[in-house]
Amino acid sequence: MTTVAQLLAQSQPLLVGSDSPALDIELLLCHCLEKERSYLRAWPDATVPDLALQQFQTLLQRRIDGEPVAYLMGERGFWSLDLAVNASTLIPRPETELLVEVALGKVQEKPSATILDLGTGTGAIALSLAAERSDCAITACDIEAAAVALAESNRKKYALDNVELCQSDWFSALGQQRFDLIVSNPPYIDPDDIHLEQGDVRFEPRSALVAANKGLADIEHIISRAPAYLTEGAWLLFEHGYDQAAAVQSLLTEAGFTQIFTEQDLAGVDRVTGALGPWRSKTNG
Known part of the structure; x- marks a missing residue:
């Protein structure tokens, strides 16, 4: 059983090629959990469901390989809008x-x-x-x-x-x-x-x-x-x-x-x- 806090702590050192590893990991985890970032602060001891964990691990590896977070999540905020993005x-x-x-x-x-x-x-x-x-x-x-x-x-x-x-x-x-x-x-x-x-x-x-x-x-x-x-x-x-x-x-x-x-x-x-x-x-x- 992996908690939110454990997953964040384990994952950040793996993302050495990013200018913002902590932010990248939080965004990817929230995407997999279908939660806002405030959830990570409010519920650090919450267990990450197996399906969300598997999805996160897949996306994390792709991010480690350099793929942009926006492509991994399929969206990017701009001005007042959340826009779908793709390659x-x-x-x-x-x-x-x-x-x-x-x-x-x-x-x-x-x-x-x-x-x-x-x-x-x-x-x-x-x-x-x-x-x-x-x-x-x-x-x-x-x-x-x-x-x-x-x-x-x-x-x-x-x-x-x-x-x-x-x-x-x-x-x-x-x-x-x-x-x-x-x-x-x-x-x-x-x-x-x-x-x-x-x-x-x-x-x-x-x-x-x-x-x-x-x-x-x-x-x-x-x-x-x-x-x-x-x-x-x-x-x-x-x-x-x-x-x-x-x-x-x-x-x-x-x-x-x-x-x-x-x-x-x-x-x-x-x-x-x-x-x-x-x-x-x-x-x-």
């Missing part, structure tokens, strides 16, 4: 919440704004915006059908009917639509970045992580096509890598964007860059 998409990260925060600020004065989320993945950004602004019409697209299906499942969970999902290679399926705001957390990692062989990103889809031209290729593409999909006075916002702010600002300047700015995340890292878009007549996107 077809990136795992939503806390720093991306800055993009949601900045986006909300840009449409604060715009009732019934139209918003586009490019490369939506789990739907984290689009659904968070939709939950905060029920009056806004949000389109979210991704090139991967599996990602669109996952985002649609998350949308249905929260009945966010102001979000429309579609499969699209960036702007390719959007026709003549225009938007008051375009947001994107695109692939922005250099294919030669050594961090791709470390931590959770080893298990995430490479296509959602890396881009050519030192990680800037997809950002360049979006910047070049975005003006034809922006309404007059609309904004374009990106999440990008820690060292890419200057390059993204330069690309926006060259494309005719104005009022360019960069915001830092809670760690003090340049994380989101945006600009007021140049408006032009529709061209093929």
Whole structure:
């Protein structure tokens, strides 16, 4: 018979490759017990049922092998939502919440704004915006059908009917639509970045992580096509890598964007860059 306290004590030393072994183990055990983390504090002497113990041991070994906790649990909290995740998409990260925060600020004065989320993945950004602004019409697209299906499942969970999902290679399926705001957390990692062989990103889809031209290729593409999909006075916002702010600002300047700015995340890292878009007549996107 194994108690909660015994299992926690036995398991933590085994998880040497994690930055947060105690948290990882608590999350996995709560997942197997179908309990909140407060249960572990309140009932340390409770016996762990055999089925839950077997499930926990299986998940712990997978975590020891490096698999992300979010994939093991099948969900990740983001903004005010608990989102289903799987290996077809990136795992939503806390720093991306800055993009949601900045986006909300840009449409604060715009009732019934139209918003586009490019490369939506789990739907984290689009659904968070939709939950905060029920009056806004949000389109979210991704090139991967599996990602669109996952985002649609998350949308249905929260009945966010102001979000429309579609499969699209960036702007390719959007026709003549225009938007008051375009947001994107695109692939922005250099294919030669050594961090791709470390931590959770080893298990995430490479296509959602890396881009050519030192990680800037997809950002360049979006910047070049975005003006034809922006309404007059609309904004374009990106999440990008820690060292890419200057390059993204330069690309926006060259494309005719104005009022360019960069915001830092809670760690003090340049994380989101945006600009007021140049408006032009529709061209093929």
